[in-house]
Amino acid sequence: MLRVAVIPGDGIGPEVTKEALRVLDVASREDSISIEFEELPLGAAHHLKTGEVISDETIERLGEKDAVLLGALGDPRVKPGVLEKGILLRLRFHFDQYVNLRPVLLYDGIPSALSGDGRRIAMRFVRENTEDFYVGLGARVGKGISKSELVLKRKAYEAKFDIGVDLKDVEDLAYQIGVVTSYGARRVLDYAFELAKAKHSDIVTSVDKANVLTEIYGLWREEVVKASERHGIMSEFQYVDAVALHMVRNPERFKVLVTPNLFGDILTDLGAALQGGLGFAPSGNINPEGVSMFEPVHGSAPDIAGLGLANPVGAILSAALMLDTLGHSDSAARIEKAVQDVLRAGKHKTPDIGGTTSTSNMGDAIVENLKKTSC
Ligand code: NAD
Ligand code: IPM
Ligand code: MN
Numbered sequence: 001m002l003r004v005a006v007i008p009g010d011g012i013g014p015e016v017t018k019e020a021l022r023v024l025d026v027a028s029r030e031d032s033i034s035i036e037f038e039e040l041p042l043g044a045a046h047h048l049k050t051g052e053v054i055s056d057e058t059i060e061r062l063g064e065k066d067a068v069l070l071g072a073l074g075d076p077r078v079k080p081g082v083l084e085k086g087i088l089l090r091l092r093f094h095f096d097q098y099v100n101l102r103p104v105l106l107y108d109g110i111p112s113a114l115s116g117d118g119r120r121i122a123m124r125f126v127r128e129n130t131e132d133f134y135v136g137l138g139a140r141v142g143k144g145i146s147k148s149e150l151v152l153k154r155k156a157y158e159a160k161f162d163i164g165v166d167l168k169d170v171e172d173l174a175y176q177i178g179v180v181t182s183y184g185a186r187r188v189l190d191y192a193f194e195l196a197k198a199k200h201s202d203i204v205t206s207v208d209k210a211n212v213l214t215e216i217y218g219l220w221r222e223e224v225v226k227a228s229e230r231h232g233i234m235s236e237f238q239y240v241d242a243v244a245l246h247m248v249r250n251p252e253r254f255k256v257l258v259t260p261n262l263f264g265d266i267l268t269d270l271g272a273a274l275q276g277g278l279g280f281a282p283s284g285n286i287n288p289e290g291v292s293m294f295e296p297v298h299g300s301a302p303d304i305a306g307l308g309l310a311n312p313v314g315a316i317l318s319a320a321l322m323l324d325t326l327g328h329s330d331s332a333a334r335i336e337k338a339v340q341d342v343l344r345a346g347k348h349k350t351p352d353i354g355g356t357t358s359t360s361n362m363g364d365a366i367v368e369n370l371k372k373t374s375c
């Protein structure tokens with residue numbers, strides 16, 4: 001029995017999650033996997049009604065699950081960051097989901113933002129998910145002398161920063177710290193090199209900006225060299241700005257890319273454009289020894305929420321990634337094939353790629369294909 005918590009969340013989150021759950025329902029029944037779902041009403045509505053973002057009890061409850069399936073968080077009525085940092089990042093950090101796996105696969109029948117037929121875009125981003133500029137350490141200070149004590153607490157380590165600022169001549173200054181540890185880099189790099197081995201790639205591309213952020217990405221690079229030796233697989237260093245260029249000019253050259261947190265966030269939205277749009281992009285926040293959380297790459301898309309316009313494919317593929325991570329790779333592959341079949345046939349297209357198929361009709365088509373192929 002798998003225990004899965006479901007957080008539909010905000011905006012289009014509930015719409016796309018509903019379709020992912022329907023697909024999971026059929027796939028798990030066909031493959032005799034029993035899944036017990038518990039839905040948790042977290043997000044803007046809950047926050048606006050109760051003032052609470054997420055309680056310690058809820059986090060404890062999530063800790064008893066095998067996985068979490070999430071739609072999206074963020075709402076124009078709530079200050080940016082309250083829900084995104086308060087729920088999404090809190091869960092990624094609390095459950096130490098240090099790998100953010102984001103496959104960028106262009107399926108047949110889907111128009112990439114790039115021109116050219118028959119493109120074979122198949123790259124996998126392994127984004128570090130607990131460090132870098134996401135650690136949330138920073139402050140805003142005014143003129144004169146000020147002091148801040150900032151604390152970074154992780155399961156395996158703790159770091160205290162005492163920062164004094166003596167600000168002259170301007171009124172306001174804000175700073176935010178990026179952190180890389182050898183421990184944090186090593187474990188995500190190990191995952192990336194293992195993935196490269198599994199995908200028969202002989203090279204891992206490491207993305208950084210070591211020519212400017214010399215301290216944090218200098219340490220990152222040292223760990224890349226060691227990981228490459230440990231795993232007997234080559235590595236190459238690419239600056240993030242050049243990766244953006246190559247992703248557009250020649251995305252076929254990339255197979256497995258490993259990135260610090262912030263660059264991984266940005267490049268995977270670019271990756272989503274290459275695979276047809278944000279509606280097609282799945283992701284997993286993975287702790288191989290703990291509770292992992294699966295969600296589409298996109299956000300709550302308030303501009304199209306509630307209209308049946310959202311593409312549910314990213315959410316459905318995230319559910320497949322969940323099954324795969326939980327050891328049900330055959331079932332995951334069947335979902336992925338159903339998605340591919342429906343997309344290739346071209347009869348069902350959501351509005352993001354110029355069609356008129358609604359969110360639920362896209363879910364119907366994938367569910368029907370799944371039923372047909374498994375009987
Ligand atoms: P977004 O990903 O929500 O939307 C960007 C654009 O892509 C919009 O035009 C939207 O309509 C479109 N889009 C996104 N998903 C789509 C889908 N499934 N089908 C069709 N079109 C889709 O990004 P944003 O507008 O920058 O952010 C909106 C809110 O979501 C913000 O509050 C942001 O903080 C939050 N956010 C949350 C997550 C998450 O929960 N993982 C991720 C990104 C952004
Ligand atoms: C994502 C999102 C999040 C991130 C935000 C909402 C915290 O953009 O999952 O890509 O930056 O990781
Ligand atoms: Mn993002």
